Amino acid sequence: MRIKLEQVTKNYGNVQGISNISLDVSTGITGILGPNGAGKSTTMKMVLGLSRPSRGIVTIDGKNPFFDVELKRNFGFVPEYDCFYEHMTGVEFVVYFLRMHDIDKEEAEGLAREALTELSLDGAMDRKINTYSRGMRQKTKVARATVFNPDLLVMDEPFQGADPTTRMLLMKKMSEWADEGKTILISSHILHDVQSLTDNIALINNGKMLAYGNRHEIRDLINIPRPISIVPVKKGNLRKLAKIMIDEKWTKATAIDEENNELTIETNQSEEIYLELPKILQKEKMTIEKIYSEDDSLDSLYAKLVEGAQWK
Amino acid sequence: MEMIKRILRDVSEIPAMLQTFAKRSSNVFPPIAKDSMYRLLINKVTWIIVAILLLPCLLGFVIYYQTDQGRQIETVDGEKIYYDSGGNLIHEEKREAFADQAYAIIIIIVAVITAILFSSELINEEYEKKTMQLLRTTPIHSFEILLYRYIAGVICMFGIVGLGSILLYYSIMMPAGLHGVLENLDVLLLILKILLFESIAFMAIFSVFTIYFEKPFLVGIIYWAVWERIVSTQNYQKLTITHYLDSVTYDSAKDMNIGVDAETFSLVNSKGDIIATEPLTAMLVIIVFAIFALWIGARGIANKQF
Numbered sequence: 001m002r003i004k005l006e007q008v009t010k011n012y013g014n015v016q017g018i019s020n021i022s023l024d025v026s027t028g029i030t031g032i033l034g035p036n037g038a039g040k041s042t043t044m045k046m047v048l049g050l051s052r053p054s055r056g057i058v059t060i061d062g063k064n065p066f067f068d069v070e071l072k073r074n075f076g077f078v079p080e081y082d083c084f085y086e087h088m089t090g091v092e093f094v095v096y097f098l099r100m101h102d103i104d105k106e107e108a109e110g111l112a113r114e115a116l117t118e119l120s121l122d123g124a125m126d127r128k129i130n131t132y133s134r135g136m137r138q139k140t141k142v143a144r145a146t147v148f149n150p151d152l153l154v155m156d157e158p159f160q161g162a163d164p165t166t167r168m169l170l171m172k173k174m175s176e177w178a179d180e181g182k183t184i185l186i187s188s189h190i191l192h193d194v195q196s197l198t199d200n201i202a203l204i205n206n207g208k209m210l211a212y213g214n215r216h217e218i219r220d221l222i223n224i225p226r227p228i229s230i231v232p233v234k235k236g237n238l239r240k241l242a243k244i245m246i247d248e249k250w251t252k253a254t255a256i257d258e259e260n261n262e263l264t265i266e267t268n269q270s271e272e273i274y275l276e277l278p279k280i281l282q283k284e285k286m287t288i289e290k291i292y293s294e295d296d297s298l299d300s301l302y303a304k305l306v307e308g309a310q311w312k
Numbered sequence: 313m314e315m316i317k318r319i320l321r322d323v324s325e326i327p328a329m330l331q332t333f334a335k336r337s338s339n340v341f342p343p344i345a346k347d348s349m350y351r352l353l354i355n356k357v358t359w360i361i362v363a364i365l366l367l368p369c370l371l372g373f374v375i376y377y378q379t380d381q382g383r384q385i386e387t388v389d390g391e392k393i394y395y396d397s398g399g400n401l402i403h404e405e406k407r408e409a410f411a412d413q414a415y416a417i418i419i420i421i422v423a424v425i426t427a428i429l430f431s432s433e434l435i436n437e438e439y440e441k442k443t444m445q446l447l448r449t450t451p452i453h454s455f456e457i458l459l460y461r462y463i464a465g466v467i468c469m470f471g472i473v474g475l476g477s478i479l480l481y482y483s484i485m486m487p488a489g490l491h492g493v494l495e496n497l498d499v500l501l502l503i504l505k506i507l508l509f510e511s512i513a514f515m516a517i518f519s520v521f522t523i524y525f526e527k528p529f530l531v532g533i534i535y536w537a538v539w540e541r542i543v544s545t546q547n548y549q550k551l552t553i554t555h556y557l558d559s560v561t562y563d564s565a566k567d568m569n570i571g572v573d574a575e576t577f578s579l580v581n582s583k584g585d586i587i588a589t590e591p592l593t594a595m596l597v598i599i600v601f602a603i604f605a606l607w608i609g610a611r612g613i614a615n616k617q618f
Binding site for chain 2: 077084103
């Protein structure tokens with residue numbers, strides 16, 4: 001499914017929820033990141049047709065999700081908050097919503113049990129939800145949202161309250177669903193989780209879109225040098241490599257860490273380094289043990305953008 | 313010509329549409345009704361209503377045991393007919409006593425409060441627990457969201473308050489024996505009929521209030537006190553539900569020879585003319601009004617943003 005937000009603004013009275021946000025998402029996983037109150041949930045509610053934009057257009061496959069009820073046949077939603085019929089069992093809860101999808105009782109029960117078992121809730125699915133732990137509740141929400149095989153999955157903080165095993169299981173499932181061609185929109189404040197799921201991100205802060213696209217490309221847009229560390233196999237090559245690199249046009253500064261046998265280059269053109277370095281190494285008959293950038297992680301990107309870095 | 317063709321095509325699609333709706337209803341209605349009824353039955357407010365309903369019944373039983381000794385019995389064709397100490401037929405006295413008490417306690421007070429509380433539990437709770445957000449991300453139409461909860465609410469309200477009416481009837485008629493109980497069943501049926509139409513009308517109105525207002529209980533009480541109790545006695549009373557309920561009650565009570573006149577129900581205008589509506593028309597107005605209110609409510613659910 002294709003999600004399209006065109007210059008969308010949402011006001012709640014005098015308070016601005018989101019401002020002038022544009023987004024074009026198709027299949028695969030896209031992470032929506034931002035601090036609390038940034039506008040992530042508002043954006044997701046627009047996509048789900050739970051809220052209408054004050055200005056701008058939201059479409060899912062060209063249709064308005066606020067008015068098109070049939071479109072919602074393909075929506076799976078995992079909310080951030082708890083919203084259960086606490087007196088129901090896990091199976092009853094999932095069956096209840098399956099029946100809203102016009103699925104008859106027997107088929108719904110089979111599907112619900114299958115989905116809950118897949119998420120390792122087979123031992124608890126006949127217990128009342130008010131006895132569930134946070135992890136169980138999270139899994140029940142995910143089972144409810146995915147059991148009818150929707151094309152669009154909107155997951156607001158899906159890892160919240162989940163133990164490491166549940167988190168790993170959910171991440172595995174999400175990757176599988178993405179491989180099946182589903183469109184998955186996920187918001188999380190656990191950046192590491194999003195980073196291991198996808199490179200496609202939308203960064204929102206104070207209701208404004210700070211960046212949208214591939215996180216490596218976004219990082220390159222930020223006009224502050226980025227450190228790239230290189231560790232040669234032979235310790236003797238460290239200074240030689242530093243000398244070569246300092247002459248290259250992309251190098252802003254270099255630093256040698258003799259103790260760890262590590263050369264750190266500060267650059268604004270990291271892609272260039274990744275392309276040219278193999279040629280240099282081949283020419284100089286050098287080998288390296290590893291090349292990495294601490295600054296490449298989502299955490300650092302997030303911090304830079306949210307703290308208001310300079311843009312080109 | 314083109315328009316006629318379109319209308320004919322639309323009309324020809326009605327059976328298929330109804331079939332689809334019936335099939336959908338068979339899947340969507342049972343879980344919603346089951347959940348709604350369960351929530352209403354386990355709600356402590358319901359049990360407070362039950363307690364309120366039981367109070368006059370208990371009072372009836374107490375009165376019965378206190379006055380039991382003064383009764384006189386006459387047996388006609390094997391049937392026991394009871395008279396009070398003054399030689400009056402007890403079941404005839406109790407007939408009006410039940411009609412008055414049922415109308416004052418059940419129709420005017422308990423049923424209205426029940427409708428306000430039940431509609432709030434069924435609709436407002438869904439917003440507060442945020443389950444409404446989940447429902448709005450499913451392919452269920454807002455009219456269905458409201459309609460099935462409304463039907464469950466009407467069934468519960470009519471069932472619980474109706475049962476209370478039957479108990480009240482029995483506790484009042486007890487001194488008149490089995491003969492009295494059977495003799496006055498028409499009055500009980502009248503109260504149940506009024507209660508059914510009251511459930512249909514007020515559950516719909518208060519559901520709308522629950523959807524549109526932040527404090528539905530307060531708005532509901534104000535509406536009932538001002539509109540249904542004051543305006544329903546004035547010249548514009550045809551704009552109130554009470555007018556149509558009273559029209560049905562008045563007509564039936566007249567037929568049953570219960571001592572009532574149009575003024576008892578304020579079914580007269582300032583000139584003193586009787587302005588009661590025909591009972592069948594009144595019932596139809598109540599049903600049409602309820603459907604209209606549900607439609608307004610469904611619009612409210614569809615347009616509500618989160």
